[in-house]
Amino acid sequence: MILDVLVCHADGSQTLERRTVPDSWLEVKQTESEEGNTSEIQPEKKS
């Protein structure tokens, strides 16, 4: 998928990039180390 990314540098300059990222980029995953299970979850805090 393609994402607009604003890159901000310490000197204050900014660059808007159109970047190709994995489809899973917007997914939030977690792994319970004891179980070794992986699951997709929603972000922990949604407003």
Added chain:
Amino acid sequence: MKKTQNFQLSQWDETDRILREDFNTDNAKIDAAIAAACPIVKLLDITTTAAAQQIDLDFSNIHLANYRKVLLYPEISGSTYVRLNGHCGNQDYGRAGCTTYSNLGSLIDSTKGVNRMEFFCNANGKVFGEIFAVESEISSSGILLFSNIVTQWCANENIVRANQLNSINLIGDNVLPAGAHFTAYGVKR
């Protein structure tokens, strides 16, 4: 011309010539002395000028090992989650409870509360941090509601070490509007 004892600043007598170079030299010494004495240095102060779904803060010139910790204050509309150097593996970030995540934590909408992030590293270059997110609102029944979320995290040392931290990635649930403000400070060792 006489000089002060500690920093050799100019002390003019009546017969001494007053020269611009002496003032410039003195001011340079004072500037350097104040900077050296201040335990905190501002590293970043940015207000975004364009909307985007992700904001990357360039940390390539900020060397984490030079500081006790780096404090980052994000003011951003909309909830976001945070990654480092673009790493999104589900075992890239550890948090309390023996659980690993594909991000190190979430920030809250700054129109509703306040975020503070801290980054630090140990002598071996492992990167750790905390996110403090507090928010409050008045409920429909007039009760003050307050929530305080603290997320403590560490980065998988196989993906990011202190000398490799180049970017902080803030990914919005939706497009993040222009006007987000970020300030970062380093606490000197």
